[in-house]
Amino acid sequence: MNKIADALKKPVIRILAAILLGLMAAGVILAIAGYPPAASIAALGKGIFSKxxxxxxxxxxxxxxxxxxxxxxxxxxxxxxxxxxxxxxxxxxxxxxxxxxxxxxxxxxxxxxxxxxxxxxxxxxxxxxxxxxxxxxxxxxxxxxxxxxxxxxxxxxxxxxxxxxxxxxxxxxxxxxxxxxxxxxxxxxxxxxxxxxxxxxxxxxxxxxxxxxxxxxxxxxxxxxxxxxxxxxxxxxxxxxxxxxxxxxxxxxxxxxxxxxxxxxxxxxxxxxxxxxxxxxxxxxxxxxxxxxxxxxxxxxxxxxxxxxxxxxxxxxxxxxxxxxxxxxxxxxxxxAPTEIINITIGTIVFFVAIIQGVPKLLEKYGGRRKGHAE
Amino acid sequence: MKTISKEYAVQMHGITKKFGTFCALKNVELNVRAGTIHSLLGENGAGKSTLMNVLYGLYQADEGEIYLNGEKVKIKSPSDAIDLGIGMVHQHFMLVERFTVLQNIILGEEKLSRTGILDMKKAKREVEEIAERYGLSIDLDAKICDITVGMQQRVEIIKALYRGANLLILDEPTAVLTPQEIQELIKIMKNLVESGKSIIIITHKLKEIKAASDICTVICRGRYIDTVKVKDVNENQLAALMVGHDVKLVVEKEKAEPGEAVLEVEDLVVDNERGIEAVKGLNLQVRRGEIVGIAGIDGNGQKEFIEALSGFIKARSGVIRMNGREIQNTVPETVLESGISIIPEDRHKRGLVLEFSVIENAVLNKYRKEPFSNRGFLKKAEMEKFAAGLIEECDVRPADCAMTQAGNLSGGNQQKLIIGREVSNDPDLLVAVQPTRGLDVGAIESVHKTLIRERDKGKAILLVSFELDEIMNVSDTIAVIYDGKIQAVYEQGTVDENELGLIMAGGKQHE
Amino acid sequence: MLNSVTLLIAITLMYSTPMVFAGLGNLISEKTGVINIGVEGMMTIGAFAGAAVCYFSGNAWLGFLCAGLAGGMLAVLHAAASIVFQCDQTVSGIAVNLIGPGAALFICSLLFEGATSTQPVSDKIPKIFGDISAEGILGNLNMDVTVVIAFLMAAGMWLLFYKTKWGLHLQAVGEHPAAADTLGIKVNRLRFGCVIASGVLAGFGGASVTLGIVSQFTPITIAGQGFISIAAVIFGKWTPHGAYGACLLFGFAQALTVLLGGGESVIPSQILAMLPYILTIVMLVLFVGRGVAPKASGKPYEKGSRT
Missing domain, CATH: 1.10.3470 (ABC transporter involved in vitamin B12 uptake, BtuC)
Structure with a gap:
């Protein structure tokens, strides 16, 4: 737990984690709406890199x-x-x-x-x-x-x-x-x-x-x-x-x-x-x-x-x-899939960027208790 | 460990509390006999407030038990504590400034009419009855922001009594009171105890322990040290117990040899932020090689005086002259250039940028000048060198803190950094406002030594403090401020605490 | 003459209503110390949800309620971020303002075959005097029922804040959460509830546009009204009656835009459209008093902290 907390204190890690979570959330939403998430990500990649x-x-x-x-x-x-x-x-x-x-x-x-x-x-x-x-x-x-x-x-x-x-x-x-x-x-x-x-x-x-x-x-x-x-x-x-x-x-x-x-x-x-x-x-x-x-x-x-x-x-x-x-x-x-999923994705990434700021603190609070009586 | 018995209002046994890896309390004992005033002594950060927060349910102990009147209890929140008859008056008052006294007292225990809306008349009646019973007079309709600090403390006490408290915890109750108000508080406490209440006071003031309490428990760095009958010990013994070694309670210094005046304040008039006169014609002089201490109760114009001196607000009239040059109604930059350096009252607000590194804070008032910058660009190497020197000279810990954020240093080390930085300006006038607030005994000693050392170098020092002991020990000249004016000026050694307390509260000098 | 005046009053009230809902929502959140600039996004998702549910169910009130539900659900995100994770409340609000419209457009696309607007609804919010098609004064004053609901909400909030114990708790939590905590008030629980309430209210505000003023949801139905409502709260000095009055003022500006812009007026329509926004700035310059915001606004509360 503490290792994750320490890693998350670095800005770059935080942001990459937020982007990953945002994309995953978009994938989940697409799946619920009936579109294949893997194919969607592939399509996205194709739309960016293939030519x-x-x-x-x-x-x-x-x-x-x-x-x-x-x-x-x-x-x-x-x-x-x-x-x-x-x-x-x-x-x-x-x-x-x-x-x-x-x-x-x-x-x-x-x-x-x-x-x-x-x-x-x-x-x-x-x-x-x-x-x-x-x-x-x-x-x-x-x-x-x-x-x-x-x-x-x-x-x-x-x-x-x-x-x-x-x-x-x-x-x-x-x-x-x-x-x-x-x-x-x-x-x-x-x-x-x-x-x-x-x-x-x-x-x-x-x-x-x-x-x-x-x-x-x-x-x-x-x-x-x-x-x-x-x-x-x-x-x-x-x-x-x-x-x-x-x-x-x-x-x-x-x-x-x-x-x-x-x-x-x-x-x-x-x-x-x-x-x-x-x-x-x-x-x-x-x-x-x-x-x-x-x-x-x-x-x-x-x-x-x-x-x-x-x-x-x-x-x-x-x-x-x-x-x-x-x-x-x-x-x-x-x-x-409707292109509006992109808007949601962007919003979700920003949301995770905001939240992840607070995760190290939370992890430490609950992680500390589980550590037990150290001294 | 004492036996569990109904004779004790509260017994805390084997209390251990950790915050992450930091152990705030380890195996602490506290036994308070019913109907006594029991003091809890320790330095800042010793763990006394933490122990009481556990008793009041704000924290839960990791280990240990609590017994009230012989019964084991679990206190999981302030509501539990209140239900069990425990009331707490915090050091920093827990009062909503925009609410009235009455609103603050009934908050959380409101009386409702049949239709479900607030019944303020009924509440008022009940509160008035309690206030009368314990001899605490107060104006229920006044807003908290409009009443004195002493009155605010009363509100906190009535708050606890209104909820049926039998055990009252007072956290550093005398920190903000005049000598006379302290006497009144002691009288009220003895009154309450006679009506059957028990009182715990948390304090680091040795004098009050002797004056007010029957028994004293000493805590040091989270560990239980000892419990003594107050009448069997003297202040020096208490101090030694608190710190773990012998402590000099009096500041050592040579007699002052003041030179010419460096700061002259004439008939200064300054309004406070609500447009009301706070400084009402202040006259003051500080000379080279002299420490002038302004004694006074918070709220008599000190804040506005210092803000005007610093250049943050404008004076309505009057003159502030530094080395012959008028500096009132200018900007902070001009004030600093005139040879003044200020150690601010609130180190987190005015003294440091907590998010900046120690290096950046070390040059906070110098970055514009050579050798720290050149043609707009910062010279990082020079900044680091200077900061390293400062850290070593002032013993800022930890020693490798240069790149860490200033917010991660302890209060004492932050203060050392600030004082070192201001002194390194080589100012003609060093202004120190509450420089030892929140510091432990060792750090306080070091700050006083620094002030005296600078004085001996020929600097003028202006000290503003609400700790009368500090003023009396450190200053060469004592000026008493009351109602926005300097009411009296004394040479050190020619006046005693009672006389000072009298003037601070508006009395007249004895001729 | 009386005809024009009643028309003006009616349009003012109609246009103020969405902002009143959103403003009250923003207010109840801010009063407890949680900054909520996400009301715009909550209004948008509410506007969409209201229109969509009404279209498919044929029932405007069902749509109205679902709008509140949608706003409340979006508010849970903001509440979780601000209170549980204690993150920057402004950033979280921005995220909500991105997710809300994004979700609205996405679901709209799914339900309405790729369109970013809903089909017009047949059943709108009923009018006060029912289905009369009278011209003249009575016809003019025949406004949506939501106007009355908005007013009652404002009055209700006034009662809540100043006459009940919950109101006292709310204000205490916003001014000095530590004090409230030491007296046994559950600070974070109360804040969470109020943020959700703010989402519900904002959702109602959105629906009052798409089910009342117009009859469908398009990408521009909520055009900054959520933000204007925030400004209304600021110079209503964080009181329900102040916010209501300020919203009326903005509604008035918008009404002018509609009335003057429709016909042959001297002032170009684009300049008229700027009016509400210019007015906001002017009012802020002239009238804002400092230091009236709840003292603990924007600061997450940690148990045992001394501030």
């Missing part, structure tokens, strides 16, 4: 999730629950698209401009949450959720304004070619480009059939930068001190309000960066009216929680999500 383009799509799908995961995880490290990541992402998408559509610069300037716009917009929107908390003490969960809805309707409203709307469609124009971050995007659309790529085995297929873009690389870099920030800099030290014990932080002269605001600005910027890369890297490269949340931010919550709030962990956790969400489509196709 290079599948793997590429998983990576592409996980990229925005890594960003929103980072946006949540970073805030978590300093004690803030950034549920508003969804809204920050939406605003980032909106701002990036508007700039990408209206400004016409060569790629080498256009792309950085769009990315910076996305970061700025996300930062500003996240900053609202930070300000509301620092100045008025409003809890970031409530303000985040409210701002998410405000962002949704704001985006819908703006993208349909005559100034930005494209004709009769329910959205904006597409971001110009110069602003897109696809790998060899323009070239692969030409006749000769396509011909060359058809001959190259794995990577040719990936480039031709998927929206392979530079987003993943930047996501990994961002995670590394945030990890270094937290571990090795003065700012990271202060942010974590505030997150763990704001009273002690105050006692050594750290300005708590300033820190709260700074954290939300950074988190918002990360979400906004992810949004900009999402728009520039994935077709259709535009913003349309949404009837409901796309879920980037909501899934980002799950990504961060399963990553244990570690920035590097978000990379893997984001990939896990990407795999589940993308591969989940194969479930319907191969086994006939």
């Amino acid at each position: 290079p383009k599948y793997i590429s799509n998983v990576i592409i799908k996980s990229t925005p999730l890594i960003f929103t995961g980072l946006a949540v995880a970073f805030a978590f490290k300093t004690g803030l629950f950034n549920i508003g990541a969804e809204g920050q992402f939406i605003i980032g998408c909106l701002a990036s698209t508007l700039v990408g559509v209206t400004v016409k610069l060569p790629a080498v300037l256009q792309i950085p401009l769009i990315l910076i716009t996305g970061m700025a917009a996300g930062a500003a929107y996240g900053g609202i949450i930070g300000l509301l908390k620092a100045k008025f003490g409003i809890h970031e969960v409530i303000s985040g959720i409210m701002l998410n809805w405000i962002a949704l309707y704001l985006s819908n409203y703006v993208c349909m304004l005559p100034a930005f709307r494209k004709g009769d469609t329910n959205g904006t124009d597409q971001v110009s070619e110069a602003g897109r971050t696809l790998i060899l995007g323009a070239w692969k659309k030409t006749g000769e480009g396509a011909a060359v790529l058809k001959k190259i085995p794995v990577f040719g297929e990936i480039l031709l059939k998927t929206d392979a873009n530079i987003g993943f690389v930047i996501a990994v870099l961002t995670a590394v930068v945030l990890a270094i920030l937290l571990k090795n800099t003065i700012k990271g030290f202060e942010l974590q001190a505030v997150g763990y014990n704001k009273y002690a932080a105050e006692a050594v002269g750290i300005n708590i309000r300033k820190n709260i605001l700074e954290v939300m600005l950074i988190a918002g910027a990360v979400a906004g960066l992810g949004a900009a890369l999402y728009i520039t890297g994935n077709s259709p490269h535009k913003v349309t009216v949404l009837s409901a949340f796309e879920g980037m931010g909501t899934n980002g919550l799950g990504v961060a929680l399963i990553a244990g709030s570690s920035p590097i962990g978000c990379i893997f956790s984001g990939l896990l999500f990407g795999g589940l969400l993308y591969g989940g489509q194969a479930l319907q196709y191969e086994v006939g």
